[in-house]
Amino acid sequence: MRMKFGIDIDGTVTRPDAIVPFLNEDFGLSLTLDDIYDYDLSILVDIPKEQFSEWWLEKEPLVYERSPLAKDAKRVLKKWEKHHDLYYISARSIHLLEKTQEWFTKNDLPFHKIELVDTHDKVIFSKKYELDIFFEDKHDNAVRIHEQLSIPVILFNTPYNQDSVPKGVIRVNSWAEAEGWVDKWLEKQNA
Known part of the structure; x- marks a missing residue:
């Protein structure tokens, strides 16, 4: 059975630390991913949100252009593409x-x-495309999608998404781990 996979891009397909070098360079910091405990990055650089928003609008295209892939993302997505439809839904x-x-x-x-x-x-957009599963790194997105659509959501574990999750939101530490969970889930769907 061909499924529809909804997939976030930033922090999911890309490494969640993609923005860190830009923050360090422009704000004179020495952050690592472990320092990013909140999705609101303006907290880390200690400037008003409006000023951070201006910085982000300027840097956003460059960050996306240079974002490295998360380990195993390409391999897993190429495997799934053969049997499922991949819908990337990004903010x-x-x-x-x-x-x-x-x-x-x-x-x-x-x-x-x-x-x-x-x-x-x-x-x-998840409703519009009638997605069967979603892959996300933002905690509240993952919970909201699961609770409103009753579909499983794979949440890629990061320091900034550590709040508790309901049963249908599945934490994984890698694409390889996501692949294993999805393979078992697909077996049950096809049984």
Whole structure:
């Protein structure tokens, strides 16, 4: 049975520390991923949110262009693409669609659809595409998608998403671990 996989991009397909070098360089810091305990990065750089937003708007295209792939993401996604539809749903701004597609091409990543929604609320788009499972790194997104759609959500474990999760949100530490869970889940779906 062909399934529809919803997949976040940043911090999920890309490494969750992709922004760290930019923060360190521009703000004179020496952060690692372990220092990022909150999704709101303005806390780390100790500047007003408005000023951080201006910095982010300037850096956003460069961060996305240089974001490294998460380990095993390409291998697993290429495997799944043969049997399932891959819908990437990201909070990135729509004006970055061309740059995002270029990044996918450069990294030889498969996709059926890339939807840049300019919001962290991905429930509407998950409903629109009738997704069967979702892959995410943002805690509240993962919980909301699971609770509103009753689908499993794979949550990639990071220091910034450590709040508790309901049973249908499954924490994994890697794409290899996600692959193992999904393989078992697919067996049950096809039984």
